[in-house]
Every structure is written in structure tokens, then in C-alpha cells.
Amino acid sequence: MSQIQIIGGNCLHGQLRINGAKNSLLPIMTACLMVQGTIYLHDVPKLSDLNQMLHILADLGCTVNIKGNTVKIEVNELNTHIINDQAAPKIRGSIFVMGALLSRLGKVELPFPGGCAIGSRPIDLHLTLLKQIGVKCHCRDNKIYATYQPRHHHKPTILSLDFPSVGATENIIQATALGIPGNTYIIHGAAKEPEIVDLCNFLNQCGAQIHNAGTDTITIHSVAKLHGTTYAPIPDRINTGSYLIAVAVTGGDVTLTNTIPEHHINLINKLKAVGARITVDKDTIHIIVSRRRAQNFNIHTAPYPGFPTDLQSQFCVLTALTKGHSTITENLFENRFRYVPELVKLGAQITIEHNQAQIKGVSKLTATPTHNLCPSSYQIPKPQTCLGTTVTAHDLRGGVALVIAALAAHGTTTINHAEYIYRGHQDIVKDLRQLGANIVALD
Ligand code: EPZ
Numbered sequence: 326m327s328q329i330q331i332i333g334g335n336c337l338h339g340q341l342r343i344n345g346a347k348n349s350l351l352p353i354m355t356a357c358l359m360v361q362g363t364i365y366l367h368d369v370p371k372l373s374d375l376n377q378m379l380h381i382l383a384d385l386g387c388t389v390n391i392k393g394n395t396v397k398i399e400v401n402e403l404n405t406h407i408i409n410d411q412a413a414p415k416i417r418g419s420i421f422v423m424g425a426l427l428s429r430l431g432k433v434e435l436p437f438p439g440g441c442a443i444g445s446r447p448i449d450l451h452l453t454l455l456k457q458i459g460v461k462c463h464c465r466d467n468k469i470y471a472t473y474q475p476r477h478h479h480k481p482t483i484l485s486l487d488f489p490s491v492g493a494t495e496n497i498i499q500a501t502a503l504g505i506p507g508n509t510y511i512i513h514g515a516a517k518e519p520e521i522v523d524l525c526n527f528l529n530q531c532g533a534q535i536h537n538a539g540t541d542t543i544t545i546h547s548v549a550k551l552h553g554t555t556y557a558p559i560p561d562r563i564n565t566g567s568y569l570i571a572v573a574v575t576g577g578d579v580t581l582t583n584t585i586p587e588h589h590i591n592l593i594n595k596l597k598a599v600g601a602r603i604t605v606d607k608d609t610i611h612i613i614v615s616r617r618r619a620q621n622f623n624i625h626t627a628p629y630p631g632f633p634t635d636l637q638s639q640f641c642v643l644t645a646l647t648k649g650h651s652t653i654t655e656n657l658f659e660n661r662f663r664y665v666p667e668l669v670k671l672g673a674q675i676t677i678e679h680n681q682a683q684i685k686g687v688s689k690l691t692a693t694p695t696h697n698l699c700p701s702s703y704q705i706p707k708p709q710t711c712l713g714t715t716v717t718a719h720d721l722r723g724g725v726a727l728v729i730a731a732l733a734a735h736g737t738t739t740i741n742h743a744e745y746i747y748r749g750h751q752d753i754v755k756d757l758r759q760l761g762a763n764i765v766a767l768d
Contacts, residue, residue, distance in 0.1 A: 326741060326742055326743075326744070327742070327743040327744045327747065327766065327767070327768050328739055328740060328741055328743055328766075328767040328768075329728060329731075329739070329740045329743040329746070329753075329754060329764065329765070329766055329767070330698050330699055330712070330713070330737065330738070330739045330740070330764070330765050330767055331698075331728065331731035331732055331734075331737070331738050331740075331762065331763060331764045331765075332695070332697070332698060332713075332736070332737050332763040332764075333575075333690070333692065333731055333732050333733050333734040333735060333736065333737075333738065333763075334733075334734075334735055334763075335575065335732070335761050335762055335763055336575050336576040336577035336578075336761065337571060337572050337575050337576075337577035337578075337579050337732070337757070337760040337761055337762065338577050338578050338579065338760060338761050339579060339580075339759060339760045339761065340579070340580045340581075340582060341568060341579065341580075341581055341582070341756055341759065341760060342581075342582045342583045343560040343561055343564055343565050343568075343581055343582070343583045343584050344368060344370035344394075344560070344561055344564070344583075344751055345366075345367070345368035345369055345370055345394075345557065345558040345559070345560065345561065346519075346520060346523065346558050346559050346560060346561040346562065346563075347370065347372055347374060347375060347561060347748075347749055348418075348491075348518075348520045348561075348563070349519075349520040349523040349524065349558040349559055350366065350369060350375055350378075350558050351374065351375070351378055351416070351417075351418030351421060352418065352421045352495040352499070352520070352524045353366065353523065353524055353527045353556065353558060354366070354375070354378045354379065354382060354398070354418075355378070355382075355418070355421040355422045355424075355425045355499065356421075356425055356499055356502075356524060356527060356528055356531075357382065357387065357398045357400055357425075358382065358385060358387070358400060358403065358422065358425040358426060358429055359425050359428055359429050359499060359502065359503045359528075359531075359551050360400050360531050360551045360552065360553055360554075361400060361401065361550060361551065361552065361553075362399075362400065362551075362552045362553025363397065363398070363399045363400075363553040364397070364398045364400070364531075364553050364554060364555070364556065365395060365396070365397050365398075365554075365555040365556070366395065366396045366398065366556055366557070366558070367394065367395050367555070367556070367557040368394055368557045368558060368583075369391075369394050369395065369396045369558075370394065370561075370750075370751040371394075371751050371752075372747070372748060372749060372750070372751060373744070373747055373748050374415075374416045374418060374748045374749070377412045377415050377416045377419075378412075378416060378418055378419070379391070379396065379398075380409060380411075380412045381408060381409050381412050381413060381419060381422060382398060384405070384408070384409040384412070385403050385404065385405060385408070385426075386400075386401075386402060386403040386404035386405065387399060387400050387403075400553075403426075403429065403430060406426055406430045406432045406433050406434060407434045407435075408422055408426075408433070408434065408435035408436065410436055413435055413436045413438065413439070414436045414437065414438065414439045415439045416438065416439050417438050417439060417446060417492065418438070419435060419436075419438045419439070420435075420438040420448055420451060420492055420496065421492065421495050421496055421499065422435060423435065423451065423455065423469065423471060423496055423499075423500070424455070424495070424496035424497060424498065424499030424500035424501075425499045425500075427455070427460055427471060427472075427473040427500050428473075428499060428500050428501070428502065428503040428504055429503060431472060431473050431474060432471065432472045432473070433469070433470075433471050434468065434469070434470050434471075435468065435469055436467060436468050436469075437464075437467050437468070437469065442660065442663075442719065442720055443658040443660050443661045443663075443720050443722075443723075444657075444658035444659040444660045444661065445659065448469075448492075448493075450486060450487065450488060450490040450493040451490070451492060451493045451496045451497075452469075453487075453493075454484055454486065454493055454496065454497040454500075454512075455471065455473075455496065455497065455500055457482070457484050458473075458475070458482060458484070458497070458500060458501060458510065459473065459474070459475065459476070460472070460473045460500070461473070473500070475504045475505050475508065475547075476505070477505050477507060477508060478508050478509075480509075481509040481510065481511050481544075482508070482509070482510045482511070483511050483513065484497060484510060484511065484512045484513065485512075485513040485514050486512065486513070486514035486515060486516075487514070488514075489514055489515060489516040489517065489541065489628045490516060491516045491518050491520065491521065491628075493516075494512065494515045494516040494521055494543070495516075495520075495521060495524055497510075497512060498512075498521075498524060498525065498528070498535065498538075498543065498545065499528075501545045501547055502528050502533040502534075502535060502545055502547065502548070502551075503533070503547065503548065503549075503550075503551055504547035504548075504549075505547055505549070506546075506547060506548055506549050507546075507547070508546070508547040509544065509545065509546050509547075510544070510545045510547070511542065511543075511544050511545075512542065512543045512544075512545070513541065513542055514541055515540070515541050515542065515543045516628060516629070517539055517540060517541060517628070517629050517630070518628070518629040519539070519559055519562060519585070519588050519629065520559070521538055521539065521543075522538045522539040522559075523558055523559045524538075525538035525543070526538070526556075527554070527556050527558075528551070530554045530556060531551040531552055531553070531554050532548055532550065532551050532552050533545075533548055533551060534546040534547075534548055559585060559588075560583045560584050560585060560608075561749075562584075562585065562588040562589065562633075563633065563635040563636060563722070563749070564749065564750060565581055565584045565588070565589060565610070566589060566592050566633065566635075566636045566639065567636065567639050567722075567725050567729070568581055568756075569581070569589070569592060569593075569596060569601075569603075569610065569612055570592075570596070570636065570639045570640055570642070570643055570729060571639075571728075571729045571732060571757075572601075572612045572614055573596050573599060573601050573612070573614050573617070573643050574642055574643050574646055574729050574730075574732065574733045575614075575729075575732045575733055575762075576614045576615060576616070576617075577613075577614060577760070577761070578611075578612075578613045578614075579611075579612055579760060580609055580610070580611045580612075581609065581610045581611075581612075582608060582609045583608055584608055584609060584610050585608065586605035586606075586608075586610055589610065590630070591630060591631065591632050591633075592632070592633075592636060592640075593605075593610075595622065595624075595632075595640070596612070596614075598618070598620050598622075599614075599617045599618050599620050599643070599647055600614065600615075600616060600617050600618040601613070601614045602614070617646070617647055617648075618647075619647065619648035619649045619686075620647050620648075620649050620651075621649040621650050621651055622640075622644050622647075622649075622651035622652070622653075623651065623652050623654075624637070624640060624644075624651070624652070624653040624654065625654045625656060626653075626654070626655050626656050626657055627656060627657075628657075634655065634656075634657040634658060634661065635722050636722070637653060637655055637661060637722070638661065638662075638664045638722050638723045638725070638726035639722065639725055639726045639729055640653070641653055641664075641665070641668070641675070641682060641684065641726060642668065642673075642726050642729045642730045642733070643729075644684045644686060645668060645673040645674070645675060645684050645686060645687065645690070645730070646686060646687065646688075646689070646690065646733060647686045648686045648688075649686050650683070650684070650685055650686070651683075651684045651686070652681055652682065652683055652684070653681065653682040653684065654680055654681045654682075655680045655681075655682075656680065659680065661720075661722075661723070662677050662682055663719040663720065663723055664718075664719065664720075664723030664724075664726045664727060665677055665682060667716035667717060667718075667723075667727055667730075668690075668716075668726070668727070668730055670714060670716055671690040671691065671692055671714065671716070671730055671731075671734050671738065672687060672689070672690045672691050672734075673687065673690060673730070674686075674687055689733070689734075689735055690730055690733055690734040690735070691734060691735045691736055692713050692714035692731065692734040692735065692736030692737055692738040693712075693713045693714045693736050693737060694713065694735075694736040694737060695711055695712070695713045695736075695737040698737070698763065698764075698765045699711040699712070699739075699765065699767055701765045701766060701767055701768075712737070712739040713736055713737025713738055713739055714734075714736065714737070714738050714739070715738075715739045715740075715741055716730075716731075716738060716739070716740055716741070717740070717741045717742055718740055718741065718742045718743060718745045718746060719742070719745070720745055721745050721746060721748045721749045722749070723745075724740065724742070724743065724745040724746040725746055725749070725750070725753070727740050728740060728746065728753060728757070732757070732762055732764075739767070743766065754766040
């Protein structure tokens with residue numbers, strides 16, 4: 326079990342570059358399976374989820390070479406349609422392999438996907454869409470078996486999603502972009518997240534013909550072959566949002582580079598409401614927070630461009646430390662408040678009713694003081710005197726929320742199961758130390 330330990334109270338100052346987006350790179354990596362040739366992906370952060378995906382690709386017959394933050398993927402003949410039983414259940418992104426292999430090989434066998442325990446994570450929307458184009462699939466013993474023989478259609482095939490599922494949209498795009506030239510698919514009710522646009526830009530750079538990505542109606546003209554390319558993903562908008570919220574919580578003056586400001590309009594408006602001074606330039610966001618204004622927020626998570634569910638837990642920390650009464654309604658996942666009892670340990674006043682958190686802002690969070698951080702060489706278990714108040718991460722974004730809370734808490738906080746956090750952050754400890762936080766990783 327990995328731990329992160331923080332002595333809170335420091336403001337954050339300095340500059341930080343945001344890495345490539347995990348939730349773009351996962352579907353882009355599966356889309357590489359549709360290509361015949363060589364792909365270079367730049368700005369690939371070293372994340373456990375991405376490493377798992379590269380293992381899946383290598384198992385299927387791709388040649389993968391990692392050099393720094395560049396990944397070279399050579400795809401010629403794939404040697405199986407059966408997905409690695411070990412890696413696939415660890416990540417949600419493994420489900421995107423379905424669409425890629427069905428369009429490339431016409432068959433796939435894979436275990437049910439994994440991912441953070443934030444809800445049941447069903448795949449019915451994925452399977453419904455795939456069946457709409459003629460995929461035959463059945464599930465047995467927690468595995469999915471699917472085959473696909475596309476036929477030529479003279480008229481467009483009209484598909485529709487009951488809910489703008491990000492993953493289901495990414496899956497059907499991969500299942501239809503490579504196929505019988507002349508076939509056209511129109512997807513109504515598609516997800517509009519920037520990661521969808523990124524996947525389609527990547528595929529179009531490989532020779533696909535996908536139009537209107539980023540809207541709720543995407544049109545795909547199948548092509549017979551896709552060629553290699555060189556591509557850099559969009560910056561990670563969720564990590565950008567997490568760091569902006571962290572500064573709003575601790576106070577300070579931080580410039581984030583390699584960002585796309587228009588991805589953050591919703592969040593930036595909320596941070597300005599509590600008194601943050603935010604200026605944006607081409608790819609930088611500069612935030613200064615000296616004091617926070619009282620504010621009553623009523624947040625409802627929603628698909629893009631609504632307030633992102635992946636920033637819900639981080640923003641909750643901000644409301645917990647902002648004078649006023651706020652509510653956060655989680656509309657996407659049924660189990661995304663597991664971080665709340667951990668914040669209450671630090672003095673937050675939050676109650677949960679069904680899918681809504683009620684938050685009464687407090688003036689400060691507190692943890693047990695210690696003289697200094699544990700030396701990072703300590704072996705677990707460490708002397709209790711060193712640990713301060715311990716809290717536990719249960720998922721990636723909830724874990725990041727605990728880091729943000731610990732940055733503000735007076736005293737020492739030790740976060741258990743930091744490995745969840747490393748699923749989405751290459752090196753959050755280095756990043757925050759670079760901004761002045763008193764933080765150490767304890768492995
Ligand atoms: C993607 O998950 C992201 N993961 C999630 O980020 C993100 O929270 C989510 O989109 C919403 O933005 C990746 O991209 C790898 P969905 P995904 O399908 O595709 C329901 C993170 O922290 N649903 O849009 O699984 C589902 O239960 C992760 O980086 C069905 O009912 O999300 C949820 O309520 C966490 N049936 C809602 O739709 C389905 O077949 C949104 O899910 C699929 C989804």
C-alpha cells in the first residue's frame with residue numbers, strides 16, 4: 326500500500342505543466358489496434374492505467390516501445406482476439422478494445438472491464454449500440470464474446486444513445502470508423518466530451534472520416550484501412566481542474582501551462598465566485614487566491630459541458646472550507662461520495678442523503694500535528710507518532726480530494742492507498758512539492 330503524507334497550511338506558488346489526458350489516451354491506444362503501421366504518441370504520462378492498456382496491446386501483438394513520455398506502437402498483424410485476463414479487469418478503458426477489435430478482426434473475447442469503484446459501471450449502452458450495427462454478443466462467466474460481419478448498406482445506419490455515455494460513444498466510433506467504404510453511421514445522443522473530439526482527431530489523422538465530434542450527432546463514413554501517425558493528446562482537463570481547485574483551497578499564485586482554457590469555463594466561473602482572480606492566455610491559466618468569499622453553491626454533475634463528475638470530490642473540499650451552505654448532487658455515479666467520511670475526520674461538516682451532499686463550510690480543517698514528515702524511507706507500518714491523522718483513498722478522484730484537503734488541514738495527514746491517485750497522476754507529490762507543499766510519498 327502506498328501512502329502520501331502532507332503537513333498542511335502552505336499556500337501554493339509557481340508554475341506547473343499539465344500532462345496528456347489519461348481519458349483521451351486510453352481510447353486512442355485501443356484505436357491503435359485499428360491501424361496498420363506505426364503510431365507515435367507524445368506527452369504520455371506514466372500512469373498505471375496507461376501501462377495496463379499498453380500490456381493489453383502488446384498481448385494482442387503490437388510492438389510497444391516507451392521512451393520518456395513518447396510511446397511508439399507498431400501494429401501489423403494482431404495475433405489474437407482474446408484480451409488478457411489479468412490487465413483488462415483492472416481498468417475501465419479495456420472495454421474500448423471491443424469496438425477496435427470488432428472493426429479490425431470481426432471478433433473479440435474480453436473480461437468485464439474494471440475501473441474505480443464509483444458505481445456499478447454497467448456496459449449495457451455499449452452492447453446496445455454494437456448490436457444496433459449487427460454485432461452478435463453474449464456474456465458468460467463475467468466475459469463478453471462478440472462477433473461482427475459488417476455488410477454494405479446503401480443508406481446511413483442511424484444509431485441512438487439513451488444517455489451520452491463517454492465510453493459507449495468511444496466504442497461505437499471505433500467499431501464503425503474502420504469497415505466497408507461507403508457505409509455511413511449517424512450517432513444521435515453522442516457524448517460531447519473533449520476526449521471524444523481527441524479520439525476522432527486521432528482517427529481522422531490516421532485516415533478515418535468522422536465528422537461533428539464534440540456535438541451530440543456524430544457522422545462516420547467507414548474506411549477500409551487506417552495508417553500510422555504521430556499524435557499528442559489534449560491536456561488532462563480533470564487534473565487541470567484539480568490543481569485549480571487546490572489553489573482555491575490553499576490560497577496562492579499558480580500558473581498552469583499546457584491547458585485548454587475553454588475546457589474549464591464552468592469551473593472557472595465557480596472559482597471566480599469565491600474570489601479567485603483567474604486570467605487565461607492561449608494555453609495557460611493563471612490563478613491567484615488571497616482570500617475566499619462566502620458562497621452557497623448548488624452543484625449538479627452532468628455530462629460535458631456541465632460540471633464534471635470527475636471534479637465533484639475535489640470541489641466538495643472547496644465548499645467544505647467556504648463560508649456558507651452548499652449542496653452537491655452527483656447525477657452520474659451512484660457511489661461517488663466515499664471520500665466524505667474521510668473529510669469528516671478532518672473536521673468537515675458534510676452529510677449525505679441519497680445522491681446529494683449537504684455541506685456547511687467551516688473555517689479550517691485539522692489533523693494531528695507531528696514535528697515533521699515521515700522520512701520517505703520508512704517501511705510500513707510506521708510509528709504512529711509519525712502519521713498524524715490517517716485517511717483512506719477509495720478511488721482516484723476521491724483520493725485527489727483527500728490530498729487537497731490535507732494541503733489545507735492544520736497538522737499532518739497521511740493518505741492510505743495512494744496507488745489510486747497514481748492511476749491518474751504521474752507524480753502528484755513532485756508536482757505539489759514544486760508548488761511549495763510540504764508533502765512526501767511513503768512507499
Ligand atoms: C468515463 O467513464 C471516464 N473514464 C470517467 O472518468 C468519467 O467519470 C465518465 O466517463 C463520465 O465523464 C474514462 O474515460 C476511462 P460513462 P465511462 O459511460 O465511459 C452509465 C476517471 O476518474 N452507463 O459516460 O465509464 C454509468 O453507470 C473516470 O478518470 C450505463 O448505464 O462513463 C454512469 O452512470 C471515473 N451503461 C453514466 O452512464 C453503460 O453501458 C456515465 O458513464 C455505460 C455507462
